[in-house]
Amino acid sequence: MAEKSTSGILKIVLLIYAVVCLIYGLGYLIVPDSLVELSGGAPVFHGWLRWSGGVIIALGIGGILTYLNPKGQGIFVTTIAIGTLLAGLAMLWTWVNIEEGSNVWFTASPTIILLVLSGLLWWGRQEAKNILYPE
Numbered sequence: 001m002a003e004k005s006t007s008g009i010l011k012i013v014l015l016i017y018a019v020v021c022l023i024y025g026l027g028y029l030i031v032p033d034s035l036v037e038l039s040g041g042a043p044v045f046h047g048w049l050r051w052s053g054g055v056i057i058a059l060g061i062g063g064i065l066t067y068l069n070p071k072g073q074g075i076f077v078t079t080i081a082i083g084t085l086l087a088g089l090a091m092l093w094t095w096v097n098i099e100e101g102s103n104v105w106f107t108a109s110p111t112i113i114l115l116v117l118s119g120l121l122w123w124g125r126q127e128a129k130n131i132l133y134p135e
Contacts, residue, residue, distance in 0.1 A: 030053070
């Protein structure tokens with residue numbers, strides 16, 4: 001019973017993480033040219049963005065698998081917490097130094113999502129440490 005109470009926050013955050021990854025991943029895998037257009041930034045060959053879509057989808061699937069069985073998955077949760085923090089900081093840098101003509105909302109939205117997700121993942125990781133890192 002203690003396992004459920006300490007992993008509740010983590011499980012909710014993992015589901016949110018998985019949904020965000022699957023949405024962004026599918027976008028970059030299937031319609032990267034539309035995302036580049038929406039951003040308002042300089043055109044880039046969208047084929048280069050497709051590979052990142054696959055990686056993001058895989059991380060989302062990893063989030064679902066960890067949600068289903070979090071026991072011993074501390075390394076994965078730590079990795080995605082670091083990943084969301086670094087990506088959020090990179091997006092923050094982009095937001096602060098926004099390219100003229102770019103859509104601010106297209107940079108601000110993922111920045112906020114990533115930084116909030118990172119904080120929630122670190123919190124959930126701490127709360128479920130006994131499950132993620134069993135002795």
